[in-house]
Amino acid sequence: MNRIAFIGGGNMATALIAGMVRHGAPPGGIAVAEPRAEALQELSRQYGVATYTDNAAAAEGASLLVLAVKPQMMAEVCRGLRAVVQQYRPMVVSIAAGIRIAQLERWLDAALPVVRCMPNTPAMFGAGATGLYANGRVSAPQRAEAQHVLDAAGLTVWVPEEDQLDIVTALSGSGPAYFFLLVEALENAAFAQGLSRETARALAEQTALGAGRMLVEGNESAATLRQKVTSPHGTTQAALDSFKADHFPAIVARAVDAARRRGAELSEQMESNS
Numbered sequence: 001m002n003r004i005a006f007i008g009g010g011n012m013a014t015a016l017i018a019g020m021v022r023h024g025a026p027p028g029g030i031a032v033a034e035p036r037a038e039a040l041q042e043l044s045r046q047y048g049v050a051t052y053t054d055n056a057a058a059a060e061g062a063s064l065l066v067l068a069v070k071p072q073m074m075a076e077v078c079r080g081l082r083a084v085v086q087q088y089r090p091m092v093v094s095i096a097a098g099i100r101i102a103q104l105e106r107w108l109d110a111a112l113p114v115v116r117c118m119p120n121t122p123a124m125f126g127a128g129a130t131g132l133y134a135n136g137r138v139s140a141p142q143r144a145e146a147q148h149v150l151d152a153a154g155l156t157v158w159v160p161e162e163d164q165l166d167i168v169t170a171l172s173g174s175g176p177a178y179f180f181l182l183v184e185a186l187e188n189a190a191f192a193q194g195l196s197r198e199t200a201r202a203l204a205e206q207t208a209l210g211a212g213r214m215l216v217e218g219n220e221s222a223a224t225l226r227q228k229v230t231s232p233h234g235t236t237q238a239a240l241d242s243f244k245a246d247h248f249p250a251i252v253a254r255a256v257d258a259a260r261r262r263g264a265e266l267s268e269q270m271e272s273n274s
């Protein structure tokens with residue numbers, strides 16, 4: 001059985017493990033290394049995975065090594081894994097924002113098959129969206145294996161150039177937070193206008209769910225669905241005109257660009273710190 005080791009057992013690793021186990025992956029084939037004992041206990045209790053406080057011990061014998069630590073930790077973590085990856089030569093899958101494949105190979109001091117990917121936290125419910133990019137050392141079966149792991153998280157899309165992962169990060173990696181911000185803002189606006197907090201929250205959340213399902217389960221575009229809600233000179237039109245006057249598309253475009261640029265910065269910062 002192929003063994004998968006996660007280095008870092010935080011938010012995103014937990015979301016991916018939850019998705020994999022829900023999808024039928026045998027928990028005994030999944031190892032997680034993480035410094036926090038409580039996090040490890042919780043991962044073991046909830047998903048039955050094997051847990052380690054030592055990264056190299058978790059990685060021993062793994063055919064697939066998922067690097068799921070913060071970008072700022074990546075150089076140090078990779079250096080600590082050099083001996084084990086040079087011995088077992090696993091396929092490496094990095095989920096870190098910004099960090100380039102060339103950096104990973106340099107820090108691991110090994111030319112390895114590497115898949116860089118950008119998942120998102122709805123992976124927890126199998127409703128994630130992941131962009132992937134493989135280097136030239138990834139064989140067709142390895143590519144299929146990486147895709148299989150991430151398929152458990154939801155939609156997977158391969159991109160042809162590594163740099164495009166910074167755009168994927170800015171769109172779908174960070175994207176859930178943008179929708180949460182909108183829901184928070186809607187809830188706050190309705191509360192300020194007189195609804196109870198509970199009612200405002202329930203309606204805002206259900207509206208997000210309903211809109212998401214119409215987008216994904218129906219076959220109409222966002223623009224068409226928006227037009228169908230918008231009666232001429234009605235209430236939606238009034239709100240959309242207000243958004244337009246406040247340059248909503250430009251606000252979103254600037255935010256996505258800030259996230260994309262931050263990905264590139266993270267990689268450059270690691271270069272100067274390492």
Ligand SMILES: NC(=O)C1=CN([C@@H]2O[C@H](COP(=O)(O)OP(=O)(O)OC[C@H]3O[C@@H](n4cnc5c(N)ncnc54)[C@H](OP(=O)(O)O)[C@@H]3O)[C@@H](O)[C@H]2O)C=CC1
Nearest residue numbers: 008009010011012034036068069070071095096097119120
């Ligand atoms: N959260 C998200 O929505 C997404 C995150 N990502 C990427 O996933 C990666 C992890 O992010 P996220 O899960 O949010 O972050 P978390 O901080 O939740 O997870 C990182 C985990 O790594 C642990 N860790 C710290 N140092 C080490 C070490 N030396 N060895 C092993 N584990 C260590 C941390 O423990 P401790 O807390 O004790 O420091 C923490 O539990 C990042 O690179 C991020 O860019 C990608 C897509 C989406």
Ligand SMILES: O=C(O)[C@@H]1CCC=N1
Nearest residue numbers: 096097169173174175
């Ligand atoms: O905020 C971050 O840097 C990570 C990457 C995408 C989502 N969370």
